[in-house]
Amino acid sequence: MRPTILNPLFADITALTGVGPKIAALIGRVAGPRIVDLLLTPPINMIDRSARPAIADAIQGQLATFLVTVDRHDPPPKGRRLPYKVVCSDETGFVTLAFFHARADYLEKVLPEGEQRLVSGKIEDFKGGRQIVHPDYITDPEKPDDMPMHEPVYPLTAGLSAAVMRKASRNALKRAPELSEWQDPSWRDARQWRSWLDAINTVHSPTSREDLSLLTPARMRLAYDELLANQLALIMVRNARVKKKGRAIDGDGRLTKKAKAALPFKLTKAQEVALDDVMEDMRLPERMVRLVQGDVGSGKTVVAFLAMLNAIETGAQAALMAPTEILARQHLESLAPLADQIGISLDILTGRDKGAARKEKLARLAAGETDILIGTHAIFQETVTFRDLAFAVIDEQHRFGVHQRVLLAHKGPRPDLMVMTATPIPRTLALTAYGDMDVSQITEKPPGRKPVDTRTIPLTRLDDVLDGVRRAAAKGDQVYWVCPLVEESEMLDLTAAEDRFETLKEILGDRVGIVHGRMSGADKDAVMERFYNGDLSVLIATTVIEVGVNAPNATIMIIEHAERFGLAQLHQLRGRVGRSDKKSSCILLYKAPLGETATARLKILRETEDGFVIAEEDLRLRGAGDVLGAAQSGFPQFRLADLTVHGELLAAARDDAKLITQSDPGLQTKRGHALRELLYLFSRDEAVKLLSAG
Ligand code: ADP
Numbered sequence: 043m044r045p046t047i048l049n050p051l052f053a054d055i056t057a058l059t060g061v062g063p064k065i066a067a068l069i070g071r072v073a074g075p076r077i078v079d080l081l082l083t084p085p086i087n088m089i090d091r092s093a094r095p096a097i098a099d100a101i102q103g104q105l106a107t108f109l110v111t112v113d114r115h116d117p118p119p120k121g122r123r124l125p126y127k128v129v130c131s132d133e134t135g136f137v138t139l140a141f142f143h144a145r146a147d148y149l150e151k152v153l154p155e156g157e158q159r160l161v162s163g164k165i166e167d168f169k170g171g172r173q174i175v176h177p178d179y180i181t182d183p184e185k186p187d188d189m190p191m192h193e194p195v196y197p198l199t200a201g202l203s204a205a206v207m208r209k210a211s212r213n214a215l216k217r218a219p220e221l222s223e224w225q226d227p228s229w230r231d232a233r234q235w236r237s238w239l240d241a242i243n244t245v246h247s248p249t250s251r252e253d254l255s256l257l258t259p260a261r262m263r264l265a266y267d268e269l270l271a272n273q274l275a276l277i278m279v280r281n282a283r284v285k286k287k288g289r290a291i292d293g294d295g296r297l298t299k300k301a302k303a304a305l306p307f308k309l310t311k312a313q314e315v316a317l318d319d320v321m322e323d324m325r326l327p328e329r330m331v332r333l334v335q336g337d338v339g340s341g342k343t344v345v346a347f348l349a350m351l352n353a354i355e356t357g358a359q360a361a362l363m364a365p366t367e368i369l370a371r372q373h374l375e376s377l378a379p380l381a382d383q384i385g386i387s388l389d390i391l392t393g394r395d396k397g398a399a400r401k402e403k404l405a406r407l408a409a410g411e412t413d414i415l416i417g418t419h420a421i422f423q424e425t426v427t428f429r430d431l432a433f434a435v436i437d438e439q440h441r442f443g444v445h446q447r448v449l450l451a452h453k454g455p456r457p458d459l460m461v462m463t464a465t466p467i468p469r470t471l472a473l474t475a476y477g478d479m480d481v482s483q484i485t486e487k488p489p490g491r492k493p494v495d496t497r498t499i500p501l502t503r504l505d506d507v508l509d510g511v512r513r514a515a516a517k518g519d520q521v522y523w524v525c526p527l528v529e530e531s532e533m534l535d536l537t538a539a540e541d542r543f544e545t546l547k548e549i550l551g552d553r554v555g556i557v558h559g560r561m562s563g564a565d566k567d568a569v570m571e572r573f574y575n576g577d578l579s580v581l582i583a584t585t586v587i588e589v590g591v592n593a594p595n596a597t598i599m600i601i602e603h604a605e606r607f608g609l610a611q612l613h614q615l616r617g618r619v620g621r622s623d624k625k626s627s628c629i630l631l632y633k634a635p636l637g638e639t640a641t642a643r644l645k646i647l648r649e650t651e652d653g654f655v656i657a658e659e660d661l662r663l664r665g666a667g668d669v670l671g672a673a674q675s676g677f678p679q680f681r682l683a684d685l686t687v688h689g690e691l692l693a694a695a696r697d698d699a700k701l702i703t704q705s706d707p708g709l710q711t712k713r714g715h716a717l718r719e720l721l722y723l724f725s726r727d728e729a730v731k732l733l734s735a736g
């Protein structure tokens with residue numbers, strides 16, 4: 043199916059001269075296994091040896107090229123481990139070329155006494171003279187082309203030399219064919235962008251610092267190509283899904299009305315809007331997949347509940363999936379009173395359900411006696427069957443993979459899907475990360491929440507903070523104490539957290555608990571349970587406290603080594619407090635001195651609690667790849683585009699992709715065929731699969 047013109051690019055890199063299996067493995071780590079991966083890995087730096095100073099004028103440490111006369115060979119005395127020296131000169135002075143472990147016959151050949159040579163390398167002052175240790179290049183001045191004045195520098199890894207990587211990349215470039223133009227001609231011409239091949243060659247051949255910029259026409263063109271491939275694929279996937287028939291879910295409103303009346307509060311405007319979006323989708327006979335994004339505490343659960351009632355009104359069932367046991371239980375506890383009042387039945391299914399009790403639950407579910415099933419991954423098990431699942435909600439969706447979305451979709455006859463996340467994603471990223479879903483954002487929090495008083499305090503004032511914790515605990519306040527986890531040294535961090543646990547035990551006795559990644563789920567749950575019940579004053583956690591867990595009585599969040607956390611993570615953690623009308627505070631303990639980025643991060647946190655503002659700042663400070671994080675499945679990693687600078691290109695690519703899918707949905711026109719090449723080039727396999735031949 044792949045257009046044959048692309049075949050050379052999809053060959054294994056071992057097809058390149060000089061790339062054996064060992065080197066291929068190393069290149070695989072920094073670029074990828076195929077030749078196209080090398081093309082799509084741009085240089086991150088460059089070497090410039092075009093400076094041509096006289097020997098006396100060269101600056102110490104400068105990389106430069108010198109035209110010299112070879113005066114004298116100075117081999118080391120036998121048996122001494124000294125370098126082999128070759129003394130050269132120009133009319134301004136002398137320079138010594140030094141070679142360790144040199145082969146004399148080779149040096150005599152490349153540096154014949156009395157002749158002129160072009161020598162390139164880093165010049166240094168040494169014992170009152172000037173020297174170059176192991177020049178990078180030595181050539182005949184008649185053949186200056188043997189010495190490249192500019193060389194790209196690629197990302198490297200241990201064991202992979204710059205020269206080997208450069209050669210592989212250069213050889214990959216030689217195999218790149220000219221492809222038909224997939225960009226709209228008027229768009230391309232307005233920007234005076236050149237062809238794809240031209241752009242790829244330009245990006246790989248920088249001759250100045252400016253050429254490395256992400257804003258050169260060549261790089262912009264390639265970034266746009268990548269974004270266009272991304273957006274086109276997302277829209278194609280979305281359209282294919284929508285075309286599949288779903289079911290129209292349109293309740294009569296009797297349960298939602300009752301529930302709204304029973305709620306102890308009024309929905310915020312933002313909640314109403316999100317709920318309307320969801321209900322509207324449900325009514326349509328298409329498969330719904332909608333993401334509801336809202337900060338911690340913005341009240342997503344009740345929106346999900348009301349939408350589930352809409353499904354139940356039609357006689358069908360609904361499911362609510364949570365990533366952890368605790369979260370599932372909390373959902374059950376918070377929804378049970380409401381469910382009772384309006385006369386529907388809730389049940390919970392987690393990994394803990396075993397034996398006869400589990401069997402009974404499954405029987406009730408299959409018989410349709412259970413209206414809403416709340417649960418963890420356990421819901422995916424094959425033995426779990428609904429009588430008629432029409433609507434499923436996934437909470438904290440970033441904890442689940444795309445494939446789990448699919449699993450859930452098989453639990454009923456084409457159920458509608460709503461996914462919720464508290465991880466705010468900047469608008470630009472949302473387009474690429476969630477482009478295949480419709481998105482509603484709850485941008486407003488329920489009224490009456492007091493802002494969290496956020497402070498930064500150096501670790502040297504730990505004693506004051508411990509004092510504060512003692513006073514707070516005496517008043518009946520509850521405290522989260524988070525210790526960082528650095529992956530490379532989980533053990534060390536655990537020790538740090540356990541030390542802290544000991545410190546606090548001395549002050550508070552058995553009113554301190556600790557949870558960490560090495561504990562079993564049940565043990566963790568037990569400790570957390572004691573915290574929610576108020577039996578513990580302080581909960582120490584090594585890792586992130588379970589996402590979304592609600593302990594409204596906790597009012598103090600202390601984050602130790604806050605400088606080691608990302609901005610979004612800090613914001614999530616802070617969201618654990620400030621969930622009631624009580625005054626809450628967040629203390630960011632840091633180790634001085636703070637670097638520039640860490641300072642900026644902590645400052646933003648002090649200044650705002652708006653998750654979307656924080657997400658945008660996070661993007662600016664860290665770059666897109668980092669914000670999304672490799673661990674979060676479903677997010678694309680761009681290789682040429684960088685959303686911190688190419689955000690506007692993304693919006694244009696989005697519009698372009700929409701127009702294309704409207705006017706040429708099957709990619710059958712001439713441009714359509716070029717666009718197929720684009721999709722293959724960037725391995726948008728999910729979209730490629732949707733293409734029919736032709
Ligand atoms: P999240 O979006 O983080 O999942 P929740 O759904 O857990 O937030 O809601 C947080 C708290 O806010 C809950 O105790 C919930 O009852 C309450 N809440 C939700 N909506 C409103 C509202 N409109 N007014 C007041 N309180 C609300």
Ligand code: MG
Nearest residue numbers: 342343437590
């Ligand atoms: Mg929640």
